[in-house]
Amino acid sequence: xxxxxxxxxxxxxxxxxxxxxxxxxxxxxxxxxxxxxxxxxxxxxxxxxxxxxxxxxxxxxxxxxxxxxxxxxxxxxxxxxxxxxxxxxxxxxxxxxxxxxxxxxxxxxxxxxxxxxxxxxxxxxxxxxxxxxxxxxxxxxxxxxxxxxxxxxxxxxxxxxxxxxxxxxxxxxxxxxxxxxxxxxxxxxxxxxxxxxxxxxxxxxxxxxxxxxxxxxxxxxxxxxxxxxxxxxxxxxxxxxxxxxxxxxxxxxxxxxxxxxxxxxxxxxxxxxxxxxxxxxxxxxxxxxxxxxxxxxxxxxxxxxxxxxxxxxxxxxxxxxxxxxxxxxxxxxxxxxxxxxxxxxxxxxxx
Amino acid sequence: xxxxxxxxxxxxxxxxxxxxxxxxxxxxxxxxxxxxxxxxxxxxxxxxxxxxxxxxxxxxxxxxxxxxxxxxxxxxxxxxxxxxxxxxxxxxxxxxxxxxxxxxxxxxxxxxxxxxxxxxxxxxxxxxxxxxxxxxxxxxxxxxxxxxxxxxxxxxxxxxxxxxxxxxxxxxxxxxxxxxxxxxxxxxxxxxxxxxxxxxxxxxxxxxxxxxxxxxxxxxxxxxxxxxxxxxxxxxxxxxxxxxxxxxxxxxxxxxxxxxxxxxxxxxxxxxxxxxxxxxxxxxxxxxxxxxxxxxxxxxxxxxxxxxxxxxxxxxxxxxxxxxxxxxxxxxxxxxxxxxxxxxxxxxxxx
DNA sequence: CTGAAAGCGCTTACAG
DNA sequence: CTGAAAGCGCTTACAG
Numbered sequence: 001x002x003x004x005x006x007x008x009x010x011x012x013x014x015x016x017x018x019x020x021x022x023x024x025x026x027x028x029x030x031x032x033x034x035x036x037x038x039x040x041x042x043x044x045x046x047x048x049x050x051x052x053x054x055x056x057x058x059x060x061x062x063x064x065x066x067x068x069x070x071x072x073x074x075x076x077x078x079x080x081x082x083x084x085x086x087x088x089x090x091x092x093x094x095x096x097x098x099x100x101x102x103x104x105x106x107x108x109x110x111x112x113x114x115x116x117x118x119x120x121x122x123x124x125x126x127x128x129x130x131x132x133x134x135x136x137x138x139x140x141x142x143x144x145x146x147x148x149x150x151x152x153x154x155x156x157x158x159x160x161x162x163x164x165x166x167x168x169x170x171x172x173x174x175x176x177x178x179x180x181x182x183x184x185x186x187x188x189x190x191x192x193x194x195x196x197x198x199x200x201x202x203x204x205x206x207x208x209x210x211x212x213x214x215x216x217x218x219x220x221x222x223x224x225x226x227x228x229x230x231x232x233x234x235x236x237x238x239x240x241x242x243x244x245x246x247x248x249x250x251x252x253x254x255x256x257x258x259x260x261x262x263x264x265x266x267x268x269x270x271x272x273x274x275x276x277x278x279x280x281x282x283x284x285x286x287x288x289x290x291x292x293x294x295x296x297x298x299x300x301x302x303x304x305x306x307x308x309x310x311x312x313x314x315x316x317x318x319x320x321x322x323x324x325x326x327x328x329x330x331x332x333x334x335x336x337x338x339x340x341x342x343x344x345x346x347x348x349x350x351x
Numbered sequence: 352x353x354x355x356x357x358x359x360x361x362x363x364x365x366x367x368x369x370x371x372x373x374x375x376x377x378x379x380x381x382x383x384x385x386x387x388x389x390x391x392x393x394x395x396x397x398x399x400x401x402x403x404x405x406x407x408x409x410x411x412x413x414x415x416x417x418x419x420x421x422x423x424x425x426x427x428x429x430x431x432x433x434x435x436x437x438x439x440x441x442x443x444x445x446x447x448x449x450x451x452x453x454x455x456x457x458x459x460x461x462x463x464x465x466x467x468x469x470x471x472x473x474x475x476x477x478x479x480x481x482x483x484x485x486x487x488x489x490x491x492x493x494x495x496x497x498x499x500x501x502x503x504x505x506x507x508x509x510x511x512x513x514x515x516x517x518x519x520x521x522x523x524x525x526x527x528x529x530x531x532x533x534x535x536x537x538x539x540x541x542x543x544x545x546x547x548x549x550x551x552x553x554x555x556x557x558x559x560x561x562x563x564x565x566x567x568x569x570x571x572x573x574x575x576x577x578x579x580x581x582x583x584x585x586x587x588x589x590x591x592x593x594x595x596x597x598x599x600x601x602x603x604x605x606x607x608x609x610x611x612x613x614x615x616x617x618x619x620x621x622x623x624x625x626x627x628x629x630x631x632x633x634x635x636x637x638x639x640x641x642x643x644x645x646x647x648x649x650x651x652x653x654x655x656x657x658x659x660x661x662x663x664x665x666x667x668x669x670x671x672x673x674x675x676x677x678x679x680x681x682x683x684x685x686x687x688x689x690x691x692x693x694x695x696x697x698x699x700x701x702x
Numbered sequence: 703c704t705g706a707a708a709g710c711g712c713t714t715a716c717a718g
Numbered sequence: 719c720t721g722a723a724a725g726c727g728c729t730t731a732c733a734g
Contacts, residue, residue, distance in 0.1 A: 064727030415711030
């Protein structure tokens with residue numbers, strides 16, 4: 001074995017750009033340019049640099065690169081919470097896009113903690129020092145925060161936001177809610193309730209207003225209205241949906257049809273129904289938005305939205321911006337699709 | 352307004368350590384020491400430095416700090432997948448611990464992609480350049496990978512691994528499976544099947560062997576055995592559980608009781624039962640491990656494990672190591688608890 | 703197309 | 719307890 005051990009096994013430290021320069025008989029500067037694919041490098045030099053680099057197993061020090069060049073090679077993925085199905089899908093899809101572009105994904109969950117939110121948005125310079133860009137996933141922003149972000153050196157992209165001065169991807173929430181409600185109307189229902197998201201919960205998905213609007217609008221087209229008592233605002237969770245449906249059953253009266261703003265709320269609603277000896281669609285038609293994997297298990301009728309696609313698309317747009325793409329901010333809306341399963345049907349009073 | 356605008360609004364660049372040194376009339380070196388809470392700084396100097404730093408809104412450049420000091424202030428959270436309930440819980444819990452310690456969390460999902468796995472574990476030096484430590488969440492490692500990690504400059508901690516040379520936290524999977532199976536046995540069942548995790552899926556939770564062992568062991572204590580046909584290996588997912596239960600019903604015969612290695616597999620199993628006009632506990636007793644939030648909706652009897660606690664604990668241990676704690680690696684097992692709901696009951700043949 | 707020089711903002715020994 | 723100096727490993731103008 002003597003003498004055969006490659007030096008890389010005994011070297012405590014990694015090869016530096018200096019080693020590559022030495023081995024390729026070129027200057028550090030040329031090596032740097034070649035390695036980053038910059039122009040003004042002869043084919044010969046390019047080849048020698050690449051050979052030397054791979055021979056030495058050279059990898060640039062990101063710390064040095066970011067100090068000298070100001071780029072960090074990382075992006076922040078910011079979510080209101082990382083624990084829900086929706087955000088878990090979105091986060092992984094985004095992370096995959098970034099990883100394939102060689103970017104590290106720094107995950108930041110706001111967790112509904114005001115101090116965390118303040119720590120992040122209150123010192124964007126500190127953030128900008130650690131990442132080149134920010135991908136906002138379902139984070140609802142105040143005007144001040146939008147301003148601050150736009151003014152910062154950070155590139156920004158978002159999912160589920162509109163009217164922002166950066167690239168954003170989402171679905172048309174008004175239309176999705178309209179489609180869900182229209183399905184209920186088409187079935188012949190005339191009496192409705194909506195399990196809407198709790199809007200006070202700043203830092204959560206900013207879609208509740210649009211979904212409520214789509215719902216109201218669809219009803220209006222049929223000259224119908226919701227009684228304010230039938231608009232129940234609770235967090236978008238199993239627990240929230242459970243409480244909302246319980247409130248409906250116990251106090252406000254169960255309507256013919258219920259539109260839940262998200263699948264998880266519908267799951268909670270289903271649980272509440274069952275505990276009262278009721279079920280969908282027998283006693284009430286129930287529809288939601290998302291298409292969570294459990295929806296197929298429970299037979300929930302829902303409007304499917306492409307969560308991973310939205311996040312991946314937004315991540316792509318951010319990656320391109322980081323690579324220098326310029327131009328006006330884009331706002332993409334991905335299509336949704338109604339999936340009819342077993343929690344909706346015609347009301348009993350119909351023939 | 353003239354003259355009132357604080358300079359921080361017009362300054363393009365942030366204050367550096369030099370500015371703090373100048374303002375406090377101390378050397379850069381002393382400032383650096385004071386800011387990091389190192390010894391050998393007089394009270395007076397400490398105070399002057401802190402005043403100057405806060406007056407200037409100074410924040411150290413992490414890039415410079417990592418280049419000069421070798422520490423990155425980041426940790427990697429590595430998971431087999433980020434999309435499942437289990438990992439979403441674990442990731443957020445860990446991220447919270449790290450964030451509260453001022454550490455950035457770089458999320459790395461292996462996604463079952465061999466190239467990603469190779470990119471990460473095949474070049475630990477590159478990883479070590481970007482993070483100080485690694486938290487492995489449910490990542491099953493080969494011996495070679497354990498060796499490489501242990502030999503790297505990275506601090507390591509894990510959740511759901513045992514026999515590793517670093518701090519690890521988990522549950523006793525053998526015991527959890529034993530408890531689940533014993534519950535079935537106590538009910539009077541004598542004929543079993545197990546929906547086990549697919550072990551070929553390297554890079555996934557490495558608990559399938561232990562859970563199968565706990566199952567087999569509990570049966571053995573009652574002088575029972577499982578027929579090999581009744582050990583069905585599928586991925587730990589709704590889909591996997593669905594396929595496994597379908598296979599049981601269609602081809603291998605439905606036993607009296609089924610133990611699913613995780614709740615999500617049980618959900619899929621429940622769906623398969625329903626599609627065949629069957630249900631639990633009427634036609635089969637079904638139990639699992641996890642206590643997923645949907646389990647309460649579906650009434651699934653299960654052995655609850657504290658997912659977030661395990662991850663947070665492991666993250667704490669890693670944080671302490673990064674802060675210099677030494678000592679032998681710890682291996683903690685958190686307790687589990689059987690939650691009896693509605694998918695298990697005595698077999699029909701009993702009185 | 704290529705290179706010498708300065709500098710990014712810290713930390714680390716080493717003197718004092 | 720404090721400071722001057724060197725250096726971490728790159729990138730960025732600026733000459734050639």
